[in-house]
Amino acid sequence: MIFMDLTGLPCPQPVIRVKKALEEGNNYLEIIVDNETALNNLLRFASSRNITASWMVEEGNYKIKLETEMKTQPIVKDGQGKTLFLSSRYLGKGDDELGELLMKSFLNTLLQTSSLPETLVLMNTGVQLACDENCCQPLKKLEEMGVNILVCGTCLKYFNLENELKAGKISNMFEILEYLLLRDVTTV
Amino acid sequence: MSRLKLPHNPKLLSHWEGWENATVYSTEGNSVLVQTVDMITPILDDPYDFGQVVAANAISDIYTMGCLPELALNIIAFPCSVLPKVVLSQILAGGQDKAEEAGVLIGGGHTVEDDELKYGMVVTGFGTKDNLWRVGGAKNGDVLILTKPIGTGIISTALKAGEATLETINIVAESMKKLNNLPVLLKNHKIKINACTDVTGFGLMVHALSLINKSKLGIKIVAREIPIFKKANELALSGFVPGGAYRNQEWASPRVIINATPAKMPFDPILLFDPQTSGGLLVAVEEKNAELLLNILKEAGFSATSIIGSLVVDKEERIEII
CATH class of the missing domain: 3.40.1260.10 (DsrEFH-like)
Known part of the structure; x- marks a missing residue:
């Protein structure tokens, strides 16, 4: 799990940082942002990629938890296709x-x-x-x-x-x- | 704004209250002078292109009134200690070339030093009282035409993030640089424009609502007919949505009813609220004129022009997306 304080960052920085963190292989992120645009954009980003997201207001900021599924390769049962x-x-x-x-x-x-x-x-x-x-x-x-x-x-x-x-x-x-x-x- | 006094003068035919795109000042007889000012922060990396977009964006407000622009002044905020002077001259060259294309003289301007680059223009145009296009004036049964695709706000947000391809940026830049010169195109045609606005910072929905303000009319919009830039939907879903889109959505959503199934509306609804820079014109005309107008626009290079909906009776003044 990694924690990311993204307060003070203007749009679209929060999405870029989170995307990068996920690409680096982090499966569980806890993120703090301070504006609704960042919250909305991160939730959009998550839902477009099937990432489980939850959020809450904490001390005037938004705390978002993102969790990706562990990647598992589908096993081809037979050679069909x-x-x-x-x-x-x-x-x-x-x-x-x-x-x-x-x-x-x-x-x-x-x-x-x-x-x-x-x-x-x-x-x-x-x-x-x-x-x-x-x-x-x-x-x-x-x-x-x-x-x-x-x-x-x-x-x-x-x-x-x-x-x-x-x-x-x-x-x-x-x-x-x-x-x-x-x-x-x-x-x- | 509520503390400001409303300007009262019989010569002033429109002012900042209401949704009009420019101030209209009666001069002599049937003649009017129209004036507007617009200023934006960079939305493209290329300074010359950005300059052109600024000019097209500022001049657009004169065209939306059915008038012809003639004179402009530059207003610039420039971070002298951060950016080389050559950037400034490229931006201004872009502005000048685009103004010239519109037949507009740039008479001068004013520059201040600022942390963030901004460029805008004050534009003056002329027209006649009996041929003014107003934001109010759409009639029941009119069709609504949009002349450019939407999505510039989302794509320029993705551009800032380095997530937009060169192809996508070029398409959007071409569209933003294109002059909304409909009054010029209609010089030799007798097409009555019942209402007109351009789609800019408030997004398609708020600008569409401005057309039916205090009209007891509503608008039915067919989602599939709305022209949208390629990749804009994908980028919106990836979270590259500017803050303005959410503010527009919050303001407009009580009066925007989405009755389209996902199959009929294959895009993220936030696109409807995306703030546009140098967006297209939104024009209400009688249905019998729609096809001719569509052809004129397409021939003039507004290839994405589309009839997106029609005016209906609705005392609640709402937009229904079907």
Whole structure:
């Protein structure tokens, strides 16, 4: 808990100070202001951000208590609505040989999880996974299990792989962007 | 104010009592001289822009009376020990350029040293008795037109807090710099303006109430038709509301009835009370003239102009927001 005496400060200073204190991670603030405008603005600020606020008059000033909810990450129970974005055939940067092994293992493990993503987006060298004899197997299975696999058409063209696609469907930047902007995306 | 004597002189057609925007003084025959003074503290960071806003804001009061401004004097309070002189000259250049655009000569002025910068103008204009636009005079069935969006008070409060984007500031600055020169636009049109005021420090609601003062009329305003600056609502909800808005709300709220559901009024009601600088004109005209007037205003660059409501009979003289 921190205590803030904001008496004597003109509008909009009290809101700025409180906003900063919250951004610094303080979850519980006790604030004193000396004018109604500051009180009203702080209550407005709180209600727009779902911060619990209470106030009382104390010695001619206004004492305000603000309490934020502890932030908890919502746990995604299954992969519903989730998009995995693969922009490389290697998992991680560094050693490519290791990266290729890790990607294979990643896709095979994904097959065994109970929380499949809804969509898998393949871009750049990531599209080679859908054309490669070995890697296309887990991708094919994922597709059979209902995962929507989008493969970047421009990338296939670039690598001359247009006729080699073994899993997923050819997509364009417009559709891919829609998934990246509107869904819960994890970049691999 | 109650200790002050009301000025009585047959030549004085309006004075500080009541809601008139400028003092009207009868000169010869049908002619009148109108005079106003206005002074504000900086609301923009750019001194040249601020100077322009001051001029547009001060000159507006002459236009609201249906008159044409001609002469002005500067009044300045300047913190010489804090700000460099170049700031002063930029502010005055802004004021002069805007005055020139309005056809107004700045004849001189007066400067005092003060802790806080303030700039204003005394403006003199001329008109005729039979074509004066008064604040009272709206009739039942008239429509009410607002020519600029509201929200300058909230946005300039956010600007002080460093919370307004450059894009937002620029849009508001352009609007505040725009001259409310409706009498010029209507020179070649026969549109009778029944009542007119500008929306300034008292906010949209109080200025709208001034139009129906002692009229036994009320106003029905459609919330969705009120033009509002982009981001103003978001900034109001974040707590960047100037103290004046709360004072305006306290004063006006007994006579402002909000009957709009949140879906019909998708903004914070405090916007209705936000004090404006160089806000738009609020004009009452017969419905048959509304479309022509709207087109004239839009063509002149008042792109947000909107018919926001209409006059109704109400002996309690209230505003209903629907």
